[in-house]
Amino acid sequence: MDERFRLRVAPCNKYPVRRKGAFVLYWMTAFRRTHWNFGLERAVMWASELKKPLLILEALRCDYPWASDRFHRFIIDGMAENESALKGRSAAYYPYIEHGKGEGKGLLEALSDKAAVVVTDDYPAFFLPRMVSSAAQRIPVLMEKVDSNGLIPMRAGDKVFPTAYAFRRFLQKSLPHFLKFFPAGDPLDAEGFPSRAEIPDFILKRWPRTDFHAFAGDSKAFRNLPLDHGVKPVARPGGEREASRLLKIFLENGLADYPEKRREPQEQGTSGLSPFLHFGHVSSHGIFLQVAQTEEWFFDRLSSRAIGSKSNWWGMSEGAEAFLDQLVTWRELGFNMCFNKTGFEGYESLPPWAIATLEAHSKDERPYLYGLDILEKGQTHDALWNAAQKQLVHEGTIHNYLRMLWGKKILQWSPDPRSALSVMIELNNKYALDGRDPNSYSGIFWVLGRYDRPWGPERPVFGKVRYMSSENTARKVPVRDYIKKFKGDNAVA
Numbered sequence: 001m002d003e004r005f006r007l008r009v010a011p012c013n014k015y016p017v018r019r020k021g022a023f024v025l026y027w028m029t030a031f032r033r034t035h036w037n038f039g040l041e042r043a044v045m046w047a048s049e050l051k052k053p054l055l056i057l058e059a060l061r062c063d064y065p066w067a068s069d070r071f072h073r074f075i076i077d078g079m080a081e082n083e084s085a086l087k088g089r090s091a092a093y094y095p096y097i098e099h100g101k102g103e104g105k106g107l108l109e110a111l112s113d114k115a116a117v118v119v120t121d122d123y124p125a126f127f128l129p130r131m132v133s134s135a136a137q138r139i140p141v142l143m144e145k146v147d148s149n150g151l152i153p154m155r156a157g158d159k160v161f162p163t164a165y166a167f168r169r170f171l172q173k174s175l176p177h178f179l180k181f182f183p184a185g186d187p188l189d190a191e192g193f194p195s196r197a198e199i200p201d202f203i204l205k206r207w208p209r210t211d212f213h214a215f216a217g218d219s220k221a222f223r224n225l226p227l228d229h230g231v232k233p234v235a236r237p238g239g240e241r242e243a244s245r246l247l248k249i250f251l252e253n254g255l256a257d258y259p260e261k262r263r264e265p266q267e268q269g270t271s272g273l274s275p276f277l278h279f280g281h282v283s284s285h286g287i288f289l290q291v292a293q294t295e296e297w298f299f300d301r302l303s304s305r306a307i308g309s310k311s312n313w314w315g316m317s318e319g320a321e322a323f324l325d326q327l328v329t330w331r332e333l334g335f336n337m338c339f340n341k342t343g344f345e346g347y348e349s350l351p352p353w354a355i356a357t358l359e360a361h362s363k364d365e366r367p368y369l370y371g372l373d374i375l376e377k378g379q380t381h382d383a384l385w386n387a388a389q390k391q392l393v394h395e396g397t398i399h400n401y402l403r404m405l406w407g408k409k410i411l412q413w414s415p416d417p418r419s420a421l422s423v424m425i426e427l428n429n430k431y432a433l434d435g436r437d438p439n440s441y442s443g444i445f446w447v448l449g450r451y452d453r454p455w456g457p458e459r460p461v462f463g464k465v466r467y468m469s470s471e472n473t474a475r476k477v478p479v480r481d482y483i484k485k486f487k488g489d490n491a492v493a
């Protein structure tokens, strides 16, 4: 197999390719984009090899956990853009949005009945791994899943890395090889296959192709979807175009000051790309290439010293190195965990030292005790925390630095660490556009000690787990305007 795909492609079932199939089917589930996508590229490769047309199915069910107007709107924006991007191209695009729970059942099987081979995305978190593996058993034709998550294939690291430092060392040894094997910017450029797959009428009749005009804005069709309507869409649209716009602004105005400004809640010092990365509207390969271009970077600038250092490895500016440390080291560390550790979202997956110290302090008296209801409404005694929670509820994000504080306070104010974990998962995944992601679990579990080390002095509730307080945070970073901005009484209805 082509070296680019060797560690990225895995069969999901044992069925053969059906050479008489009518088309190659790409079932787009996680990498919802037409560029820098190994999955789409693999499907194009099959279509060219088998001389079959290519059909891209992008479906949206309405019964996924935490399904809400916010996430649906963002995904639908991206789907509408994919439809325009694929107009006039040789691959056929078939968007399908369920109107009611379970309505989409049977669509994949019906299409697969006509397919020569099915290619899908390999994403290691949320309900996607279960969905893909159960679908593969029902499809009597070869189905492959393709990993287009990050610069390093998930299968390249066959163990869990306990710290960012250990993972960075591994990356610095392994990444130079994988930097030679990028996906194609526009996979459909290699159009060596017949155009326009025909979708059988009985399929289109039962599962009509989505008309995006019907779902625009606050339309009736959108309002009638069985979703959590309390979690409202945010102002920012989803899709590849908005991701490119944000990246351009960040590279022009934010990269140089990223190391300092990323910590300041009053500044937009970070890229804001995490929701787009989460929904697959942008790829880390595409982002990396643009950073490299901005930096006029060449491969031979990479340091040969794999010592786990955060800086002076890429041979780029300080801002670019700091940004890539988040985008590559920290982000892909989370994918490494989800891919290699069963139960990564369970309390028991914490390092033993963290469990021991949290348990030793689980009966300590809490300075304040809050349940999910008060926390969700941002009605605690702590103005900074309430502001962070309100930003999460209204904007679907929390400033990066305050997100750490947000989690630490939930630990301090919950009856025990397990309850804190479930509250963090619930609030993060319900409201954050970038939630339900490997990074969600990295961040939430970091609050409880994952990827960290024991800290002294040992404190009530936290034990040896790193402590943060609103007072210290306010001393370190300016927060007055941030509190003012999110103080308004536009809290959860």
Ligand SMILES: Cc1cc2nc3c(=O)[nH]c(=O)nc-3n(C[C@H](O)[C@H](O)[C@H](O)COP(=O)(O)OP(=O)(O)OC[C@H]3O[C@@H](n4cnc5c(N)ncnc54)[C@H](O)[C@@H]3O)c2cc1C
Pocket: 262, 270, 271, 272, 273, 274, 275, 277, 278, 326, 327, 328, 330, 331, 334, 398, 399, 400, 403, 404, 406, 407, 428, 432, 434, 435, 436, 437, 439, 440, 441, 442, 443, 444, 446, 447
């Ligand atoms: C309690 C808690 C919960 C979190 N939940 C999520 C979540 O649900 N989804 C999510 O993507 N991130 C989460 N993070 C990590 C981090 O807060 C976000 O990735 C970051 O704020 C996203 O903003 P940005 O895209 O502007 O980041 P930038 O600073 O512009 O960074 C670029 C990219 O690097 C990655 N990145 C940045 N910081 C981190 C980090 N600390 N850990 C892992 N990857 C990082 C993200 O993919 C990000 O988009 C969480 C952190 C904490 C402490």
